Every structure is written in structure tokens, then in C-alpha cells.
Amino acid sequence: MVDITVAFGDGIGPEIMEATLFILKEAKANLNIEAIELGQKFYEKGVSTGIPPSNRIVGRFPPV
Numbered sequence: 520m521v522d523i524t525v526a527f528g529d530g531i532g533p534e535i536m537e538a539t540l541f542i543l544k545e546a547k548a549n550l551n552i553e554a555i556e557l558g559q560k561f562y563e564k565g566v567s568t569g570i571p572p573s574n575r576i577v578g579r580f581p582p583v
Contacts, residue, residue: 520549520550520551521549521550521551522550522551522553523550523551523552523553524552524553524554524555525539525540525552525553525554525555526554526555526556526557526558526574527554527556527558528557528558529558529559532558540552555574556571556574557569557570557571557574
């Protein structure tokens with residue numbers, strides 16, 4: 520099983536991610552999917568990057 524992190528984001532992001540995850544599921548991809556939130560709603564709360572600190576993934580996974 521491969522761990523991946525996905526972000527639905529804003530704009531067309533949610534529709535694209537839903538379609539992508541559907542395809543991966545139908546293909547029986549052996550994935551452990553973690554979804555994180557990011558985007559405009561965080562930017563409007565004062566998070567200038569739109570990515571809350573709890574969702575920054577740099578360094579969360581061991582090197583390949």
C-alpha cells in the first residue's frame with residue numbers, strides 16, 4: 520500500500536479530485552489516501568499561504 524496525500528482545494532479542484540479518486544478506486548489502486556484541507560477559506564482566516572500549518576506536508580514522510 521502506498522500512502523498519498525490529496526488536497527481538494529478551491530475552484531475546479533474538488534471536481535477534479537473526486538474524479539481522480541474515483542478512477543483510482545475503480546482501478547483498484549493500492550493506496551492509503553489522506554485528505555487535507557487548504558485554500559481560500561484558510562486565506563480568508565489570515566493564513567497567507569492558504570495552507571494551515573497542520574496541513575503542511577513537507578518532511579512528514581520519510582525519503583523514498
